Amino acid sequence: MNAIETRGLTKQFGAYKAVNELNLSVPAGSICGFLGRNGAGKTTTIKMLVGLAKPTSGSISLMGTKRKFGYCDNSNIGYLPDVPNFYGYMTAAEYLDFCGRLYNTDNKKRRSRVDELLKQVDLFGTKTRIAGFSRGMKQRLGIAQALMNEPDVIFLDEPVSALDPIGRHELINIVRSLRGSVTVFLSTHILSDVENVCDYALIIEKGKLLVEDTVENIKKQHATDTANIKLYSAADSGKFTTLMQTQPKLTVEELEPSEFLVRGMELHELNKQILPALAQADIAIESYHAHVPSLEDIFLEVTKHA
Numbered sequence: 001m002n003a004i005e006t007r008g009l010t011k012q013f014g015a016y017k018a019v020n021e022l023n024l025s026v027p028a029g030s031i032c033g034f035l036g037r038n039g040a041g042k043t044t045t046i047k048m049l050v051g052l053a054k055p056t057s058g059s060i061s062l063m064g065t066k067r068k069f070g071y072c073d074n075s076n077i078g079y080l081p082d083v084p085n086f087y088g089y090m091t092a093a094e095y096l097d098f099c100g101r102l103y104n105t106d107n108k109k110r111r112s113r114v115d116e117l118l119k120q121v122d123l124f125g126t127k128t129r130i131a132g133f134s135r136g137m138k139q140r141l142g143i144a145q146a147l148m149n150e151p152d153v154i155f156l157d158e159p160v161s162a163l164d165p166i167g168r169h170e171l172i173n174i175v176r177s178l179r180g181s182v183t184v185f186l187s188t189h190i191l192s193d194v195e196n197v198c199d200y201a202l203i204i205e206k207g208k209l210l211v212e213d214t215v216e217n218i219k220k221q222h223a224t225d226t227a228n229i230k231l232y233s234a235a236d237s238g239k240f241t242t243l244m245q246t247q248p249k250l251t252v253e254e255l256e257p258s259e260f261l262v263r264g265m266e267l268h269e270l271n272k273q274i275l276p277a278l279a280q281a282d283i284a285i286e287s288y289h290a291h292v293p294s295l296e297d298i299f300l301e302v303t304k305h306a
Contacts, residue, residue, distance in 0.1 A: 001064060003028040003153050003183035004049065009058035011044050011207075018044045020207035021058065026200060028063070028152075029180055033194030033201040033215070034187040035299060041207035042187045043082060046157050049185070050079045063152045075103065078146030078154035082161065082187075084138065088131030092123045092141050095130060099148045117144040121174055136167025143174055153183040160190055172197050191296040201295070203302060210302050215295065222298045226263045226291040227270050232284035234258040243281050247273060261291055 004026035011019040019041045026032045036042045047053035049060060054069040061067065063076060086095060093114055100110035118124040121140040130138065139159050146154045156175070160168045168190070176197045178184055188194060194201055194215070201218060203211040211218060231240060234257040244252045250264040250273075262274060267290055278285060293301075 001028045002026060002061075003030070003063055004032075004185060005061040006049075007059045009045070009048060009060060010056045011041075011048060011053065012056040018207050019048070019055075022204070022207065022209055024202060024209065024212065026183065026185065026202075028183050030200040031175065031179055031184040031186065031198045033191075033198035034185060034204075035189075035191065035194065035201060035295075036204040037303060040204050042204065043157055044207075045204070046079075046155050046185070046187060050074070050077060050155055075149055076152045078149065078151040078182075080139075080142040080146045080154070080156045080159055082157040084142045086130045086133075086138060086141065088129060090130055091128070092118060092126055092130065092133075092137075092144075095141065096144055096148055099145045103149045105149070113148060113150075117147055120144065120147075120177070122170070134167070136163050136170060139163065139167070139171055140174065143171070147178075147182070151182060153185065154178075155185045155187075157187045158189070159186070160188060160193065168193070191294070191299055195295040203299060205303050211298070218298060219292055219295070222301070223290055223292045225265055225267065225270070226261055226293070227267060227274065228255075228287070228289055228291040229260050229262060229274070229285055230287045231258040231260075232286045236283045239281060240278075240283055243277060243283065247277065250274075258286075 002025045004024055006022050006024045009019055009022040010017060022045060034042055044053060048055050051069060051071055051074065059066060096114040096117060097110060100113060115124065121144045123137065123140060160171050163171065172193050175184055175186060186198065198215055201215050202209065231237060237257050241252065244250055250262055253261040255261060262270065
C-alpha cells in the first residue's frame with residue numbers, strides 16, 4: 001500500500017507552473033527523502049498534500065483515501081512547516097497538551113501521550129518557556145506536535161535547516177527512530193541525511209519528477225558504468241591518462257593524482273577492456289572496484305541534465 005499517491009498534481013500561478021503534473025507513489029512505512037533545489041516546488045507540493053494549498057489540477061490520495069481541498073479531517077497526518085511558530089509563553093508540555101485538545105483527545109490519553117513524546121524528543125522535564133528554546137529544541141518540539149495525534153503520515157519541511165551539526169544530528173536520530181511506525185515525508189537540502197536515514201527518495205526539478213525509487217536502487221542504477229581505479233604509484237598517472245585516450249568510448253575523471261573514475265560502458269565490458277590494457281602498459285593498480293556514487297553525486301547529475 002502507498003501512503004502517498006498523486007496523479008497529475010499541478011499548481012499554477014498565472015503562467016508559471018510551480019508543480020507540473022507530478023505523479024508520486026510513496027510506500028507506507030517508509031522514510032522518504034523529498035529533494036530538489038530552491039524553487040523546485042517542494043514546499044508547494046507539501047502544502048497541497050496537507051491541504052494548505054489548492055491544486056490547479058490532479059489528484060491526491062493519502063493512505064488510500066482521496067483528498068480534496070477543504071477536506072476537514074486531518075486526523076491521520078502530521079505536519080511540521082519550514083518556518084514553524086509556537087506560543088512562546090507556553091512550556092513544551094503545555095503546548096503539546098494544547099495540540100492534543102485540538103484533536104479532542106481524552107484527558108488520560110492526552111497526558112500520557114504528552115509525556116511519551118517529550119521523552120522521545122528529549123524535552124521531558126524542561127520547564128523553560130518556548131520563547132527561550134534554541135532552534136534545535138523548537139524543531140524537536142515541532143516533530144512532537146506533528147506526532148501528537150498518532151498520524152499515519154507526517155510531513156517535515158526542511159526540519160534541519162539552520163540547525164548546527166549537533167542539533168541536526170539529534171533531529172535526524174529522532175526521524176530514524178520513527179522507521180516502521182509512521183510514514184515520514186522529509187523535505188531537505190542535506191543529501192547526506194537522506195542517504196543515512198531514508199529508504200526511499202524523490203528528486204524534483206522545476207515541479208517535475210526526475211527520480212523516484214528506493215535509495216538503494218537509485219544508487220545501483222547510477223553505478224553500472226563507472227569504475228574506480230587507484231594506481232599503485234602516482235608516477236604512473238601520466239601514463240594512465242595517455243593510455244585512456246587510446247581507449248574508445250571511455251571518459252576519465254581524475255579524483256587525485258593516483259585515483260580515477262572511468263566511465264563509458266557496462267562494468268563487465270569495462271573490466272574486459274581496461275584490465276588487459278593496464279597489464280600490457282605495465283601500470284600497477286592498488287585497487288579496482290565499481291564506483292557507487294553518493295546521493296549528492298546523483299542529484300547533481302540528474303538536475304544538471306534537467
